[in-house]
Amino acid sequence: MKIGELAKRTEVPTRMLRYYEEQGLITPRRQQNGYREYDEYLVDRVKKIRGLLDSGIPTRIIGDMLPCLNQPQEIVVADPDPELRAMLVRERDRMTERIALLEHHTHALTQYIAAMDRSLAATTETRLPQ
Amino acid sequence: MKIGELAKRTEVPTRMLRYYEEQGLITPRRQQNGYREYDEYLVDRVKKIRGLLDSGIPTRIIGDMLPCLNQPQEIVVADPDPELRAMLVRERDRMTERIALLEHHTHALTQYIAAMDRSLAATTETRLPQ
DNA sequence: GCGCAACGTTACAGTCATGTCAAGGTTGAC
DNA sequence: GTCAACCTTGACATGACTGTAACGTTGCGC
Secondary structure, three states: OOOOHHHHHHHOOHHHHHHHHHHOOOOEOOOOOOOOOOHHHHHHHHHHHHHHHOOOOOHHHHHHHHHHHHHOOOOOOOOOOHHHHHHHHHHHHHHHHHHHHHHHHHHHHHHHHHHHHHHHHHHHHHHHOO | OOOHHHHHHHHHOHHHHHHHHHHHOOEEEEEEOOOEEOOOOHHHHHHHHHHHHHHHOOOHHHHHHHHHOOOOOOOOOOOOHHHHHHHHHHHHHHHHHHHHHHHHHHHHHHHHHHHHHHHHHHHHHHHHHO
C-alpha cells in the first residue's frame, strides 16, 4: 500500500511515517516511480511505534525494543543479551513510574472537575428560586 | 532560597527552572544582586510542573491547570469556566489513554523479560551437566 | 492530449522541552 | 587577593515533531 493509505489506517500522518523511516524504524520498498510501498505487517508496526513514542520511549530505544514486542503466540528469545535485558527492565520501570504519576494527576483532575460541577450546580440552584 | 538549592530540592536542573520562568510558570523575586529568590511554596509547584510535563502536558496548558491542582484540604472553585472544565476533561482523558497504553507495554515487556530469563535459565541448565 | 485534483517526492525552517557551553558578575573562605 | 562555588545572560545543539514550499505522478472528465 502507499503512504496515504497507511496514514489513514494507522492515524499517523504521512509526515511522521517518513520521519520514522528517516529514523530507521520502518523501511518500505519503493515503486518504480519513487513512491513508498508499505507491506501489510507495517500497519501493526507503526501502531506499536506510536504507542511507544507516546509512552515516552525515544526512537533509538524503540528500534531495539520492537522485536521484543512481536509476540506471535509464543515468545522466542534468540539471544538473551543481558544488556538488552537491563535496558528493557529500566524502560519498564520508568513506564511504571509514569503510570503512578499519571494516575495521581488524573485523580486530582477528576476531583477538581467534580468540584467545578458542584460549584456550577450550586450557582444554578441559587438562581432557580428567583 | 537561591536557584541552586531549589534545583537540588526538586531535582530539576537550573536550566529548566529558568525556562519555566520564561514560560510564566514561576515568577521568583530578585535579590539586589540580580540573583533569583525562590519562596518555599515554589518547591511543590516545581515538582508539580515536572510531574505534569512528564505526563506529556505542554507548559502552555500547565499554566492553566496548576491552580486546579492546589488542593489545600477543600477544593474551592472561584470561577467554574466551562472552557477550562472542557480542557481539564480533555487532558484527563488523554492521561487515561496514556495509562492504558503504558500498562499494555509494561505487561508486554515484563513477559518478554520473563521469556529471556527462562531462555537464560535453560542454557545454564543444559550447561550444568557437563 | 489538456487540465486539474489528489497524491506522492524532497528539502528546509520552526517549535518545544532539554542539554551544554561561553563569558562574565558575586560571594565567601582562606 | 585569589580561588572555588555560585549566580547571570546568551547562544547553539538535539530529539521528536510540524509546516510548508516546490515540484513530480496518477487518474479522471472532457
